[in-house]
Amino acid sequence: MTDTITYAGYLGLDRLLTAQHPTTDRHDEMLFIVIHQTKELWLKEIIHEVRLAKRLIRSQEVEPAYKALARVSRIQTIMTLSWDVLATMTPADYLSFRAGLGTSSGFQSWQFRTLEYLLGLKDASFLAFQDEGSEALATLKAALEAPSLYDDAIHRLAAHGLDVPAEVLERDVTQPYAPHPAVEDAWLAVYRDTRRYWELYQLAEKLVDLDDALLTWRHKHVLTVERIIGGKRGTGGSEGASYLQRTLQRRCFPELWSLRTRL
DSSP, X not given: OGGGOOHHHHHTHHXXXXXXXXXXXXXXXXXXXXXXXXXXXXXXXXXXXXXXXXHHHHTTOHHHHHHHHHHHHHHHHHHHHHHHXXXXXXXXXXXXXXXXXXXXXXXXXXXXXXXXXXXXXXXXXXXGGSOTTOHHHHHHHHHHHSOOHHXXXXXXXXXXXXXXXXXXXXXXXXXXXXXXXXXXXXXXXXXXXXXXXXHHHHHHHHHHHHHHHHHHHHHHHHHHHHHHHTTOOOGGGOOTHHHHHHHTTOOSSTHHHHGGGTO
């Protein structure tokens, strides 16, 4: 019966609060675990909201999708602020337990890669970090093989009568999205006549908010890594800060940035 549900039971606190398993006795390892577990919980919610936004946009219910996308941007802000908490850890603190992390790596975060795929940052090489036959691999493959949020938005451009080439609308969605001048022209038309294309204009700005927040999160990630380990390689053999620096060049929705120069 519902009247027997307790706060702890409803939230599954027995499992949640016993899911932290430090590999050492060093004090700061608990913070490291909690920060990353919290990130994964927020990623779960972000993916939940992005999938809702995609369904709404594909069913021509664009305005209701704004709320889901705005919520994602707010969550991204919280995730970015969490780097400030992790940055209270000094290099000596981190090195005291780093060996206990073994070969684990952020590259193995299938939820983060699922989010990137949902946003259009497709890169099949990340499938190799998941175990064959695992649910994580199946989820990633499904996201890789499906149209992204940006693909859905571009189809809305065409639905509004804007000129989007068939080569874009029918592209191989497993491949990274490549900017197209015709798509930039279509978005430019939206920004030059916002009254006529208000639905698309508001959608575009929500997407830019999301991309902006993702880039801000990446930038703070780089700074935090450099502050704690400098230029050392990351766990699991990753390149560390140098790799993260390169990710700052990525744009999920490139024409929504480039059109601004032409306005």
